[in-house]
Amino acid sequence: MTAVRTTPATRPAPPSAAAIGLARIGLELRLFARDPGQVVFSFAYPVIMLVIFGSVFGDEVVVPGVGFRQYFLAGIAATGVMLTSFQAVGTAVTEERDRGDLARLQTLGTPALAYAIGKAGQVVITTVVQLALLLVVAAYAYDVPLPTEASRWLTFGWVVVLGILAGTVLGLAVASFIGSSRSAGAGIPAFAVVLQFISGVFFIGSDLPAWMDQVAALFPLKWMVQGMRSVFLPDSAAVAEQAGSWEHGTTALVLAAWVIIGAVVCARTFRWRRAA
Template identity: 55%
Template structure:
């Protein structure tokens, strides 16, 4: 009697079918591909590009014109108004690129069904969020570089020469951008529709700009307003940037008479954690009326 051993032909065929299914690339490659896709999509929205990139530059030009580009903020300090307001413009630009951009764009993608369709694809959710974060970092860097170039070339704002200051700029920028991005993802669930997203998000950003020392000298704001601003990340992002672009003696006019780098790290990191927790718990791939 002859005995036949080996794998049944049906199992071999099934295994061949499984092996024939293409595997997804790694997470890093997917995240990078998604980042490129998001950046291209962002630059196709010309009105958004003009607003995000031009707003900080225009506001700096307005303040320099109103207060006088050659007038000193405090006599004997050598700090002119464009130099003082530059850090606030950098900070508000980061908030526009991260918080406002993501809160409105994700709400719109949810409303038009883009997120629902994307969620049905094999693309991991992590790659989607990493792509959004990558887009924010790239656009914020381009925006900040443009703002610094205009400040230096047009308004003669001196740029730091100490490498330590640029290191401070780097960690404040990255931490502030990350906190703004995750808070934008979390806040994207607040607007009920994509059409109402701008009406809900923009006023929040404007109020924070007014109370956080972006449009005014922070130490001249009412004490209660300073205390309210201290709860939110924009105030600390602007203060961290002031420590980069202003001389050390200007720390004396801060409410605490210091740059408070430790507090800046703590508050921005706290908002980063809060944004992650809230975003994970509240993020929705579908509209409220879609189940």
């Protein structure tokens, strides 16, 4: 009698980090939607800021041919990107680590890259919705002129993408150095507020002291604000910047550098568990 040789069944290969990350985007969006406070803050904050400052300063001329609402739109759009990426991600990661969510993901074998992809995907989608809402309100409620040239919208696109990437990886990175969610909830928003003031969100760029502009130039927000102004303001308004120009090359270089720095720091310092 001839023995029948059976071939052992091969175990299917586990999904890649990219596949897991793409699946996690949907989960991150559902978790985001289940937090009404975060949803309202993310979508309403930029609009509320536009309404408040637009009502206070009205049609006050900031630079020739540019009213305050149009000038301020660039700063609040950049701030919205920072809040949905750096602030929201940094706070969320520390909270999830404190609750033990990250430890459970590590036990399940979730790659750190997949976790980062999930966060970044959620930030991209919520930021797109947030900016769309802000621009609709600005255009239809306050008659703020929006760009008609394709080149300006292209600039808007790469500034937003680089800003999201930089903010997300820096949020992940800073979470590794914060001891608890309570510290993150106090420290990260406070730092974000300071950045808004020194980065020219609420002021004309050339009105800031030189030393303050030099400090702000070390961080991404200043360059996001300047990039946004180049989108929403006429070219003649560039004279109101510290350098007297939009500095697109420097903006792209600084934002890309922060994406790389943040990614390297994340790779070296990301923690699944809270330090003892």
